[in-house]
Amino acid sequence: MLRRLKFAPLSSFSVVSSSTAVANPATNPVKRERVSVVKGVDERTEEVSMLRLSVSDRTGERVKFGKVSSVPKMAETGLVGALQTCPSPHKQLQHQADDLKKKLSQRRFPLDPTHMQQMRSRIRKDIASKSMDAHDFDTPDMLSARKYVMMKEVDAEMKKKFVSWRPLDLNRRDKALTYALARFAPNLAAIKRVLVELDRDKNFVPQSVLDYGSGCGTTFWACEEKWPLRVKEYCMIDPCQEMNELAVDIMRTGKESGDLIHKNVNFRRSLPPTADRTFDLVVSAHSFIEMNSYDLRMDTLASLWNRTNKYLVLIESGLYDSFNAIIRARDYVLASGWEVKTEEAMQMLYEKNLLTPSIRQLLTRDERGFSERQRLHLLKEALPADVELPTLLPTGYVFAPCPHDSACPRTAVRKGREGRPCTTQIRWQRFRADGKTTRGDGTERETISYVVLAKGDRPADDAAALPRVIEEVNKSKGHANCTLCTAECGVRRIDIGKTRGKTVYQLVRGAVQGTLLPVNVDFHTGEIDDYDEGDDDYDVSEEDDHDNEKSK
Structure with missing residues (x-):
């Protein structure tokens, strides 16, 4: 069936420069809708509501993610040199690494x-x-x-x-190298993927980095690739001495007596006893699963958060229990940052002559119906801006991936089943010690769960954070549907056609899982207008009819 093309009169065409067309939309011959009203289905309750999607001007928050991660040449040289220090054959180490990789891919968190x-x-x-x-x-x-x-x-x-949990034993050179062959490339890819989120903070370049559970040094290599020679200090924490020695050998690029490629890298087997020293960036990747209890994980998390100056990054696998551990850590930091230490706050305000009856009532929780977060907000509004209330932990907010600080909708039980993990896919170039080539493009994939927590209060202009695409976008002729995690509307599945706004439709169609969608999402309470798409190049409905006839 022929498409019905809609030509404008020949006299209406004129030569317009691209800069003029962008600066003055009125002279642009192609008008595109910037607002779309679509149905949104709540993923948890299946409730249907109308959503208003409008193109956001906050396009600067969008960042570009690399498609495939590869091991830096210097790190590859160092790893190859470290392999020469082990008497075990490379083929045997690689075989053991392949077995270890399979086990780690299904490794579960220990039950409390x-x-x-x-x-x-x-x-x-x-x-x-x-x-x-x-x-x-x-x-x-x-x-x-x-x-x-x-x-x-x-x-x-x-x-x-439940598979019984056991801690990793890497206290031999061959075991440490086996782990490096199995996890160096994927761990590096995971950290590089998450660090890209920090590009939204245009002026952020960490001067100091703390890596808890540093392993073979993948955080160091990811940071050096992102901010080459701009990080002044690294503090690498790993309880396994053999892993620390392997990380040092890799940083020497295979030379046993050579200097490290960075002059200020410090290795420790435990955190410093005091939290006076803080770091701009703190990373803990695939480390929480090595702790055998929830209490130990939360104690370690509190220590890391107290040592964080700006950002704390937590990364685990894409399995549901790993995702749940990330969410519990996220909620623990947020909730502890909202809960005021009542006695200390009252004493401080009394000494400053600020303890009014209304503030005392809020502090003693006599006002019922307020959450700790709301109570803290009311106290900050009632007190001078320079007064900092003592809380269980320093206040923070979620920088990524969540566009909100509320409870995660995906952890809720749906129809008697546990929630679904919110994961991000990573992809990396294979690195093998046996030189064996494999079919395909030489890459591997897996999913990860992560969270980036930022110190301080959420910025006022971040109240309407951009939604994040958390599932692959399904595309068809003239239609696209995706799942969005929004700041105010929860997790919603939307289905948008080209006739409901070309610009929003094209943004949804071009979106990739894990990225931000530059649209503002609100509940639509007014009437639903039938958009007049007279500026479309062809009739989309007729195109869909043509597709249906072909499928028959």
Whole structure:
């Protein structure tokens, strides 16, 4: 079927420079809609509402992500040189690395003792409901035997459902090199991908970097590639001495007696005892999974946050329990930054003669119905701007990927099932010690969960943060649909056609998972107008009819 082309009269065409067309839209022969009203489906409740999408002027917040990460040449040279220090054959190390990579890709976080006990109790009840009652046994010995059998059945069921967690043992040179061959390239790709988010802060260049769980030094290489020779100090923390020595050898580019490629890199096996020394950028990548309890992770997180001057980066795998651990860490920092230390605050305000009855009422939580976040906001409004209230942890906000500081909608239970992880895909060039080539383009992929937390209050102009595309965009002729995480409207699935605004449609169609979409999203409460797309090049509905006829 022929498309119905809509030509303007020949006299209406004129030669216009591109700069004039952009500066003066009225003279541009191609008018494009900048507002679109579409249906948005809440991912959790399936509630349908109308959303108003308008093109944002905050295009400076969009950043470009590299498609494929590769190991820097100097790091590759250093890693090859480090391999020469191990007597094990390279082929054997690579084979062990391939096995380790498979295990780590499905490695789960250790269950908390409370959660573990709840699961054992639930399994025990399920088994007991299918077996004979206790009164069917006559003697204490038979009851004791039954309890023993029950315990074995519970243990077997726990092993089926939950893989037992064990810490990584890398205290030998061959084991450290095996880990480096398995994870150097993907860990580097993950850190490089997350650091790109910091490009939104145009003036940020860290003067000091703390890497907790530094491993083979991937954070160092990612930072040096992004800010070459501009970071003045690195502090690398890893409890494994063998991994620290391997990281040093790689930084020497394979020369045993050579100097490090950076003059100020310090290695430690634990955090400094005091938090007086802060760092502009603190990174913890794939380290929380090495801690065997939630309390230990939160204590470490608090120590890292207290040592953060500007940004804290947390990265884990794309599995749901890793995503859940990231969200719990995010919520812990946010909630602790909103909770005021009542006694210290009252004493400080009393000494400054600022403790009014209304402020005392807010501090003592006599006013019901306020969350800790709302209470802190009301206190800051009532007090002078130079008064800083003491909180459990320094106040912060989510810089990326979330456009909000509220609870994550994806952790909520939907229809009796656990939530879905919010992940980002990374891609890297393979690096192998055995020189073996593989089919395809020589790249590998995996997903990660991450969060970037920033110190201080969320900027006032960031109240309407841009939404983030959290699923792959599905495209068809004249239509595109995607899933957005928004600042005010939750997680919404939208379906937009070309007839509902060409500019917004093109932005959605060209979006990539994990990137920001430069549109403002609001609930639409007015009437829904039928947009007149007289400036389209052709009738989209007729194009769709043509596609339907072809599919038949």
